[in-house]
Amino acid sequence: MTYAMNRLTVPVTVDEEKCIAAKGCTVCVDVCPLDVLAIDPIKGTAYMKFDECWYCMPCEKDCPTGAVQVDIPYLLR
Protein backbone atom coordinates (compact mmCIF):
# COMPACT_ATOMS: atom_id res chain seq x y z
CA MET A 1 0.00 0.00 0.00
CA THR A 2 1.38 3.40 -0.92
CA TYR A 3 1.10 6.60 1.01
CA ALA A 4 2.36 8.82 -1.79
CA MET A 5 -0.93 10.70 -1.92
CA ASN A 6 -0.75 11.73 1.74
CA ARG A 7 2.44 13.71 2.11
CA LEU A 8 3.45 14.11 5.68
CA THR A 9 6.27 16.56 5.13
CA VAL A 10 5.96 20.02 3.59
CA PRO A 11 8.82 22.23 2.39
CA VAL A 12 8.16 25.07 4.82
CA THR A 13 8.48 24.10 8.45
CA VAL A 14 8.01 26.36 11.44
CA ASP A 15 9.79 25.88 14.73
CA GLU A 16 6.91 26.18 17.16
CA GLU A 17 9.23 27.04 20.02
CA LYS A 18 10.53 30.09 18.19
CA CYS A 19 7.35 31.24 16.40
CA ILE A 20 5.81 34.36 17.94
CA ALA A 21 2.56 34.41 15.95
CA ALA A 22 0.65 34.29 19.24
CA LYS A 23 2.03 37.75 19.98
CA GLY A 24 0.57 39.15 16.76
CA CYS A 25 3.39 38.50 14.29
CA THR A 26 2.21 37.65 10.75
CA VAL A 27 5.37 38.43 8.77
CA CYS A 28 5.66 35.07 6.98
CA VAL A 29 1.96 34.99 6.08
CA ASP A 30 2.20 38.56 4.74
CA VAL A 31 5.30 38.08 2.61
CA CYS A 32 4.30 34.82 0.95
CA PRO A 33 3.41 35.61 -2.68
CA LEU A 34 1.34 32.42 -2.96
CA ASP A 35 -0.45 32.89 0.33
CA VAL A 36 0.18 29.29 1.38
CA LEU A 37 1.09 29.99 5.00
CA ALA A 38 -1.41 30.55 7.78
CA ILE A 39 -1.58 31.00 11.52
CA ASP A 40 -3.01 28.11 13.47
CA PRO A 41 -5.47 29.89 15.81
CA ILE A 42 -5.35 27.11 18.40
CA LYS A 43 -1.59 26.60 18.65
CA GLY A 44 -0.81 30.25 17.88
CA THR A 45 1.94 29.37 15.43
CA ALA A 46 2.38 29.64 11.70
CA TYR A 47 2.21 26.58 9.45
CA MET A 48 2.13 25.66 5.81
CA LYS A 49 -1.51 25.32 4.85
CA PHE A 50 -1.15 24.62 1.13
CA ASP A 51 1.79 22.83 -0.42
CA GLU A 52 2.38 25.10 -3.41
CA CYS A 53 5.77 26.55 -2.53
CA TRP A 54 7.89 28.45 -5.07
CA TYR A 55 10.94 28.38 -2.77
CA CYS A 56 11.29 32.15 -3.04
CA MET A 57 12.51 32.35 0.60
CA PRO A 58 11.19 35.67 2.05
CA CYS A 59 9.32 33.78 4.80
CA GLU A 60 12.60 32.30 6.04
CA LYS A 61 14.58 35.49 5.52
CA ASP A 62 12.08 37.90 7.09
CA CYS A 63 11.02 35.81 10.10
CA PRO A 64 12.11 37.95 13.07
CA THR A 65 12.97 34.93 15.21
CA GLY A 66 14.39 32.61 12.55
CA ALA A 67 11.60 30.08 13.12
CA VAL A 68 10.82 29.39 9.48
CA GLN A 69 12.86 26.92 7.46
CA VAL A 70 12.38 26.22 3.77
CA ASP A 71 13.71 22.91 2.50
CA ILE A 72 14.61 23.41 -1.12
CA PRO A 73 14.40 20.12 -3.06
CA TYR A 74 17.78 18.81 -4.07
CA LEU A 75 17.16 19.23 -7.80
CA LEU A 76 16.28 22.92 -7.43
CA ARG A 77 19.36 23.89 -5.47
Next chain:
Amino acid sequence: MTALTTQDDEYAQLRQRMADTDPEIRRIALMDMTDSEDEEVAEPLLIDALRDADAGVRAQAAAALEGYESVAVVAALLEALDDCAESVRAAAALSLGELKDSALGPVLLAALSTSSGYAKAAIFRALRELRVQESLAPALSAIADNSAEVRQAAVGVLGYLRDPSALVALSLVATADTDAAVRRTAVGALGFASVLSDVFPALIKALRDDFWQVREEAATTLGKLGAVEAIAHLIGTLRDDYWQVRIKATRSLGRLKSRAAVPAVSEALFHEVSNLRKEAAVALG
Protein backbone atom coordinates in the same frame (compact mmCIF):
# COMPACT_ATOMS: atom_id res chain seq x y z
CA MET B 1 -15.28 62.50 13.77
CA THR B 2 -15.44 58.72 13.89
CA ALA B 3 -12.32 58.49 11.78
CA LEU B 4 -10.45 60.63 14.24
CA THR B 5 -11.54 58.49 17.16
CA THR B 6 -10.48 55.29 15.42
CA GLN B 7 -7.11 56.81 14.69
CA ASP B 8 -6.73 57.92 18.30
CA ASP B 9 -7.65 54.43 19.46
CA GLU B 10 -5.07 52.91 17.16
CA TYR B 11 -2.45 55.33 18.40
CA ALA B 12 -3.25 54.59 22.06
CA GLN B 13 -3.11 50.88 21.33
CA LEU B 14 0.25 51.24 19.60
CA ARG B 15 1.66 53.23 22.50
CA GLN B 16 0.48 50.55 24.86
CA ARG B 17 2.08 47.78 22.80
CA MET B 18 5.28 49.81 22.54
CA ALA B 19 5.40 49.96 26.34
CA ASP B 20 4.91 46.20 26.75
CA THR B 21 7.51 44.36 28.81
CA ASP B 22 7.93 41.70 26.10
CA PRO B 23 10.45 42.93 23.49
CA GLU B 24 8.84 40.76 20.84
CA ILE B 25 5.48 42.48 21.28
CA ARG B 26 7.24 45.85 20.97
CA ARG B 27 8.97 44.67 17.83
CA ILE B 28 5.76 43.44 16.21
CA ALA B 29 4.09 46.76 17.10
CA LEU B 30 6.89 48.51 15.20
CA MET B 31 6.33 46.29 12.17
CA ASP B 32 2.61 47.11 12.19
CA MET B 33 3.43 50.78 12.50
CA THR B 34 5.56 50.69 9.36
CA ASP B 35 2.62 49.31 7.42
CA SER B 36 -0.27 51.38 8.64
CA GLU B 37 0.53 54.55 10.55
CA ASP B 38 1.01 57.96 9.07
CA GLU B 39 4.48 59.43 9.39
CA GLU B 40 3.66 62.09 11.95
CA VAL B 41 2.40 59.53 14.45
CA ALA B 42 5.07 56.96 13.72
CA GLU B 43 8.18 59.17 13.66
CA PRO B 44 8.45 60.00 17.38
CA LEU B 45 7.57 56.43 18.34
CA LEU B 46 10.24 55.04 16.05
CA ILE B 47 12.83 57.48 17.36
CA ASP B 48 11.97 56.42 20.93
CA ALA B 49 12.28 52.79 19.88
CA LEU B 50 15.88 53.46 18.76
CA ARG B 51 16.67 53.74 22.48
CA ASP B 52 14.86 50.54 23.43
CA ALA B 53 16.62 48.14 25.78
CA ASP B 54 16.29 45.28 23.29
CA ALA B 55 18.65 45.22 20.29
CA GLY B 56 16.06 43.51 18.08
CA VAL B 57 13.61 46.35 18.67
CA ARG B 58 16.30 48.96 18.01
CA ALA B 59 17.32 47.25 14.76
CA GLN B 60 13.69 47.05 13.64
CA ALA B 61 13.22 50.76 14.40
CA ALA B 62 16.37 51.70 12.52
CA ALA B 63 15.20 49.73 9.49
CA ALA B 64 11.68 51.18 9.71
CA LEU B 65 13.05 54.74 9.66
CA GLU B 66 14.17 54.29 6.05
CA GLY B 67 12.43 56.93 3.97
CA TYR B 68 11.82 59.33 6.87
CA GLU B 69 13.64 62.53 6.00
CA SER B 70 13.85 64.90 8.93
CA VAL B 71 16.61 66.34 11.06
CA ALA B 72 15.36 64.49 14.15
CA VAL B 73 15.41 61.12 12.37
CA VAL B 74 18.86 61.67 10.90
CA ALA B 75 20.24 62.72 14.29
CA ALA B 76 18.76 59.62 15.93
CA LEU B 77 20.09 57.32 13.20
CA LEU B 78 23.53 58.89 13.48
CA GLU B 79 23.48 58.07 17.18
CA ALA B 80 22.46 54.48 16.31
CA LEU B 81 25.60 54.13 14.18
CA ASP B 82 27.49 53.77 17.47
CA ASP B 83 25.07 51.21 18.90
CA CYS B 84 26.61 48.25 20.72
CA ALA B 85 24.72 45.76 18.52
CA GLU B 86 25.99 45.16 15.01
CA SER B 87 22.50 44.59 13.59
CA VAL B 88 21.40 48.04 14.77
CA ARG B 89 24.48 49.75 13.32
CA ALA B 90 23.95 47.99 9.97
CA ALA B 91 20.25 48.87 9.81
CA ALA B 92 20.95 52.52 10.70
CA ALA B 93 23.65 52.73 8.03
CA LEU B 94 21.29 51.29 5.42
CA SER B 95 18.49 53.70 6.32
CA LEU B 96 20.87 56.67 6.23
CA GLY B 97 22.06 55.51 2.81
CA GLU B 98 18.54 55.92 1.46
CA LEU B 99 18.34 59.65 2.23
CA LYS B 100 17.46 61.77 -0.79
CA ASP B 101 16.96 65.27 0.63
CA SER B 102 20.14 67.30 0.20
CA ALA B 103 18.94 69.74 2.88
CA LEU B 104 19.94 67.06 5.40
CA GLY B 105 23.56 67.24 4.23
CA PRO B 106 24.69 69.67 6.95
CA VAL B 107 23.42 67.33 9.70
CA LEU B 108 25.50 64.49 8.28
CA LEU B 109 28.52 66.71 7.70
CA ALA B 110 28.44 67.94 11.29
CA ALA B 111 28.64 64.35 12.54
CA LEU B 112 31.71 63.54 10.42
CA SER B 113 34.28 65.22 12.65
CA THR B 114 33.41 63.18 15.74
CA SER B 115 33.04 59.83 14.01
CA SER B 116 35.48 57.21 12.81
CA GLY B 117 35.63 53.80 11.21
CA TYR B 118 32.32 52.16 10.42
CA ALA B 119 30.19 55.18 11.37
CA LYS B 120 32.29 57.57 9.31
CA ALA B 121 32.09 55.30 6.26
CA ALA B 122 28.31 55.04 6.70
CA ILE B 123 28.00 58.84 6.84
CA PHE B 124 30.03 59.21 3.64
CA ARG B 125 27.87 56.59 1.95
CA ALA B 126 24.78 58.58 3.00
CA LEU B 127 26.31 61.82 1.71
CA ARG B 128 27.17 60.29 -1.66
CA GLU B 129 23.76 60.55 -3.29
CA LEU B 130 22.95 63.91 -1.73
CA ARG B 131 25.78 65.45 -3.76
CA VAL B 132 26.28 68.45 -1.50
CA GLN B 133 29.27 70.58 -2.47
CA GLU B 134 30.32 70.95 1.19
CA SER B 135 31.20 67.25 1.34
CA LEU B 136 34.12 67.81 -1.05
CA ALA B 137 36.64 68.99 1.54
CA PRO B 138 35.91 66.30 4.18
CA ALA B 139 35.95 63.59 1.49
CA LEU B 140 39.28 64.83 0.15
CA SER B 141 40.83 64.68 3.60
CA ALA B 142 39.29 61.25 4.33
CA ILE B 143 41.06 59.59 1.42
CA ALA B 144 44.07 59.50 3.74
CA ASP B 145 42.07 57.80 6.52
CA ASN B 146 43.49 54.72 8.23
CA SER B 147 40.38 52.69 7.54
CA ALA B 148 40.00 51.33 4.01
CA GLU B 149 36.23 51.35 4.46
CA VAL B 150 36.27 55.11 5.09
CA ARG B 151 38.61 55.73 2.17
CA GLN B 152 36.37 53.76 -0.17
CA ALA B 153 33.24 55.64 0.96
CA ALA B 154 35.04 58.99 0.60
CA VAL B 155 36.14 58.08 -2.92
CA GLY B 156 32.48 57.27 -3.64
CA VAL B 157 31.48 60.77 -2.53
CA LEU B 158 34.10 62.31 -4.85
CA GLY B 159 32.87 60.17 -7.74
CA TYR B 160 29.32 61.38 -7.23
CA LEU B 161 30.32 65.04 -6.82
CA ARG B 162 32.10 65.01 -10.19
CA ASP B 163 34.21 67.95 -9.15
CA PRO B 164 37.27 68.28 -11.44
CA SER B 165 39.39 69.53 -8.54
CA ALA B 166 39.23 66.02 -7.02
CA LEU B 167 40.80 64.33 -10.05
CA VAL B 168 44.40 64.69 -8.88
CA ALA B 169 43.59 63.12 -5.53
CA LEU B 170 41.52 60.37 -7.15
CA SER B 171 44.33 59.57 -9.60
CA LEU B 172 46.68 59.17 -6.67
CA VAL B 173 44.28 56.85 -4.82
CA ALA B 174 43.64 54.87 -8.01
CA THR B 175 47.33 54.08 -8.38
CA ALA B 176 48.80 54.20 -4.89
CA ASP B 177 46.21 53.14 -2.29
CA THR B 178 47.15 50.00 -0.40
CA ASP B 179 43.67 48.49 -0.63
CA ALA B 180 42.57 46.97 -3.96
CA ALA B 181 38.86 47.72 -3.41
CA VAL B 182 39.64 51.39 -2.79
CA ARG B 183 41.82 51.56 -5.91
CA ARG B 184 39.06 49.93 -7.92
CA THR B 185 36.45 52.42 -6.73
CA ALA B 186 38.78 55.31 -7.49
CA VAL B 187 39.49 53.99 -10.99
CA GLY B 188 35.74 53.86 -11.63
CA ALA B 189 35.31 57.39 -10.24
CA LEU B 190 37.87 58.72 -12.72
CA GLY B 191 35.25 58.12 -15.42
CA PHE B 192 33.72 61.55 -14.90
CA ALA B 193 36.83 63.40 -16.13
CA SER B 194 36.07 65.77 -18.98
CA VAL B 195 39.70 66.12 -20.04
CA LEU B 196 41.23 62.71 -20.71
CA SER B 197 44.83 63.78 -20.19
CA ASP B 198 44.11 64.51 -16.49
CA VAL B 199 43.45 60.87 -15.74
CA PHE B 200 45.15 59.02 -18.59
CA PRO B 201 48.44 58.17 -16.82
CA ALA B 202 46.61 56.87 -13.74
CA LEU B 203 44.28 54.69 -15.81
CA ILE B 204 47.13 53.23 -17.84
CA LYS B 205 48.94 52.41 -14.62
CA ALA B 206 45.77 50.86 -13.20
CA LEU B 207 45.57 48.69 -16.32
CA ARG B 208 48.73 46.98 -15.03
CA ASP B 209 47.56 46.70 -11.39
CA ASP B 210 48.32 43.48 -9.50
CA PHE B 211 44.64 42.91 -8.79
CA TRP B 212 42.46 41.90 -11.71
CA GLN B 213 39.38 43.77 -10.47
CA VAL B 214 41.32 47.03 -10.70
CA ARG B 215 42.52 46.19 -14.23
CA GLU B 216 38.95 45.28 -15.18
CA GLU B 217 37.64 48.61 -13.93
CA ALA B 218 40.43 50.52 -15.71
CA ALA B 219 39.60 48.83 -19.02
CA THR B 220 35.93 49.76 -18.60
CA THR B 221 36.66 53.35 -17.64
CA LEU B 222 38.98 53.89 -20.61
CA GLY B 223 36.19 52.76 -22.93
CA LYS B 224 33.68 54.98 -21.18
CA LEU B 225 35.97 57.98 -21.62
CA GLY B 226 36.38 57.23 -25.34
CA ALA B 227 40.14 57.09 -24.87
CA VAL B 228 41.41 56.31 -28.40
CA GLU B 229 44.92 57.01 -27.10
CA ALA B 230 44.60 53.90 -24.95
CA ILE B 231 43.92 51.50 -27.83
CA ALA B 232 47.43 50.05 -27.91
CA HIS B 233 47.31 49.45 -24.14
CA LEU B 234 43.87 47.86 -24.34
CA ILE B 235 45.05 45.55 -27.12
CA GLY B 236 47.84 44.49 -24.73
CA THR B 237 45.17 43.83 -22.07
CA LEU B 238 43.49 41.36 -24.44
CA ARG B 239 46.29 39.01 -23.31
CA ASP B 240 45.49 39.46 -19.60
CA ASP B 241 45.63 36.32 -17.43
CA TYR B 242 41.99 36.84 -16.46
CA TRP B 243 39.28 36.44 -19.08
CA GLN B 244 37.12 38.80 -16.99
CA VAL B 245 39.61 41.60 -17.72
CA ARG B 246 39.83 40.60 -21.38
CA ILE B 247 36.03 40.93 -21.65
CA LYS B 248 36.11 44.53 -20.50
CA ALA B 249 39.03 45.37 -22.78
CA THR B 250 37.18 43.78 -25.71
CA ARG B 251 34.04 45.73 -24.94
CA SER B 252 35.97 49.01 -24.67
CA LEU B 253 37.81 48.37 -27.93
CA GLY B 254 34.42 47.76 -29.55
CA ARG B 255 33.12 51.04 -28.17
CA LEU B 256 36.21 52.83 -29.47
CA LYS B 257 35.62 51.24 -32.91
CA SER B 258 39.29 50.42 -33.14
CA ARG B 259 40.31 48.89 -36.49
CA ALA B 260 43.78 48.11 -35.16
CA ALA B 261 42.23 45.79 -32.58
CA VAL B 262 40.36 43.62 -35.10
CA PRO B 263 42.98 40.81 -35.37
CA ALA B 264 43.44 40.57 -31.60
CA VAL B 265 39.70 40.69 -30.89
CA SER B 266 39.09 38.06 -33.58
CA GLU B 267 41.40 35.69 -31.72
CA ALA B 268 39.08 35.92 -28.74
CA LEU B 269 36.32 34.41 -30.93
CA PHE B 270 37.93 31.05 -30.24
CA HIS B 271 38.57 31.45 -26.51
CA GLU B 272 37.28 28.63 -24.31
CA VAL B 273 35.08 30.98 -22.25
CA SER B 274 31.80 31.63 -24.06
CA ASN B 275 31.23 35.04 -22.42
CA LEU B 276 34.45 36.29 -23.96
CA ARG B 277 33.60 34.81 -27.37
CA LYS B 278 30.23 36.56 -27.24
CA GLU B 279 31.80 39.88 -26.23
CA ALA B 280 34.28 39.60 -29.11
CA ALA B 281 31.45 38.95 -31.57
CA VAL B 282 29.54 41.97 -30.25
CA ALA B 283 32.63 44.19 -30.50
CA LEU B 284 33.31 43.12 -34.08
CA GLY B 285 29.67 43.36 -35.19
